[in-house]
Amino acid sequence: MIRLPALLILLLANIFFVLSLASGQDKGFQPDRVFPVKALQEDLQHLRYKLETTHPDLYQYTSRKNFVIFMDSLHNAIQQPMTERTFYGLITLLNGKIKDGHTMELLSEATRTYHNRNSLFFPFHVFVSGNRLFVQIPCLKDTSLTRGTEIISINNQPVATIVQQLLDRQIRDGNNLQYARWIVSNYFKEYYSFLFGYPTTFILQYKEKDGRIETTAIGALPKDSIQSYKTINDLQSAVSKKGRGIIYEKWPLAHTALLAIKTFDVDLLESLYEQNFDSTIHVIFSTMQHDQVEHLVLDLRDNQGGDFAPGKLLLSYLIKKPVHYLSGSKEALWILPASDCFKGKLYVLINGGSFSNTAIVSAYLQQSQRAVFIGEETGGNRTRISGDAEEYILPNTKIVCYIASHSYQINPSKSDGHGVQPDHIVIPQRGDIIIGRDPAKAFVQEMIKKQGSH
Structure with missing residues (x-):
């Protein structure tokens, strides 16, 4: 694995x-x-x-x-x-x-x-674009800093400097910083604290929609409060995770469906989402045949990978010809197309959080010219991992x-330090954050509309 x-x-x-x-007190422990x-x-x-x-x-x-x-x-x-x-x-x-x-x-x-x-944390879920920082979800009672607000500095330190210092120390595959940026976006409060400490107050300089620069003081919060406010201020956070690790949805577009897979980690899938990967995938592809799906959108964004076996099973349902999987490694084998594999048009959504085993699956789909890729470069390497x-x-x-x-060698080429590149680059912008729009989904929907159902 x-x-x-x-x-x-x-x-x-x-x-x-x-x-x-709830597990007890930290008797005499001195973190500093x-x-x-x-x-x-x-x-x-x-x-x-x-x-x-x-x-x-x-x-x-x-x-x-x-x-x-x-x-x-x-x-x-x-x-x-x-x-x-x-x-x-x-x-x-x-x-x-x-x-x-x-x-x-x-x-x-x-x-x-x-x-x-015991400590207090930065009470915002943020989105990193380049070296800029935007509020994605305010996780506190005061919601005056709304979605899309750009934060210019934190405690008198320019955000560009903070983000660069976090990126300098962040893990990545090769010369590709996509995964590093994804981590900083999704775990900003943790990694900020790891490097800069645990202040009780954050002096934030931020930019208003009209371009004016304002300053405010925001109190840091414990993690339980942050999670509670996140649930209140973001409807998606309040949705039960049960059955949401692998999602199948028919779209209004003719003969079109979405398959979103959040993880290939079978233990996490069972414990957090209460789903079994193999049985869920078997049922979904059987349902797809019944629904006569001709256009399948496979959403692998934010999927950090997991176990090899789920990736192999998914590939068997998507490929049209055999794939030599991880040649020369202990996992090497030929993956053959399943008897009831999907033969229609495949569109794969990827981003910097598409890492590890997700990058492997994406790489084989791209090598076999099986899919159109939309979104951002995968965080995981496409050649060697x-x-x-x-x-x-x-x-x-x-x-x-x-x-x-x-x-593990994914293909015989020498690694250039990059992940799977999308055929169509679609990067979320500030406006998308403000209105909660998914530009990659919108792009693929428009692409399918133009093609029709045949």
Whole structure:
């Protein structure tokens, strides 16, 4: 499997934060304790050793020589004692050198648990476009900063600087920053806090619709309050997740349907959405035959991947000719078209959150010229991908590190560091956020209308 343990931890922390709050007090724990230089250097050396002995493609994007030079520079930067969070901000700069989305670091479990229970966070769900930041969902009682409001600075620090510092330390596949931007958008409050701390008040400079620049003070909130206000202020957040991990909908357009798959992680699908991947997919494709679907829109946006098996099954229902899957790896096999596979026109929606196994599925559909792709470049690489991350805990700070242990070749080409490119680039804009419009869906609907049902 090529799961994403670190981001799943963040996701589940947001969903099940109440369990964390109720699980007890943090007796005497000091999240800002300072570690001596020797302890920090030992942790860095431990991380270096684990990277060099575990990761199969450590020097894919940065040469061994330059990697050694960079590691030495990190070692030399440890000149005085640091807190865990400061040290974390230093070592996460490695992500811009390794460029592997399955190799990552998180603050220690104790520190994250402490802050989830006791600290306050940035009370907005945001959307990152370039180095600009827009409000997507206000998660507080005061909703004067509405959807689409551009935030210019936070606590007197320009947003462009904040976003760039977060991106510099964020995981990504190769030279593609799509996944990094997607993570910063979806987990801004966590990663902002990891790097910049947990202020009780945010002084925000923002731009009004008429271009005027205004300033306001917003109080930080605990995670449970943020989640509650998000549910109140965003109708989609209040919808039950049951049965919503895999969604099949007939569209009003003749012989057209949507199949949206939010994850290929079978455990997450069962626990969060109460769905079994195999049985759900079998039923859906049987239903599609009954509905005489000729145009299928496959929505793989925000699907961070998961297990190999679901991707293989989905491909068998979509391909028209055999596909040689992950040649040369332990997962290698020929995938054959299912007897009742879909033979109509296929349109695939992708974005920066289309990562890992989702990128693999997308890559094979594109290689076989099976689909038209709409949206944004996938966050996951289209040529070579790593996975099977092993967990290591640094001995002193207890920072949690995940390091990929296997690599998989999707096709024989040398990786250019990029994901699957869309045939039609459709990027959400500020206006789309304000009115809740889905421009990629609108684009594909218009495309199908022009083609008719044949």
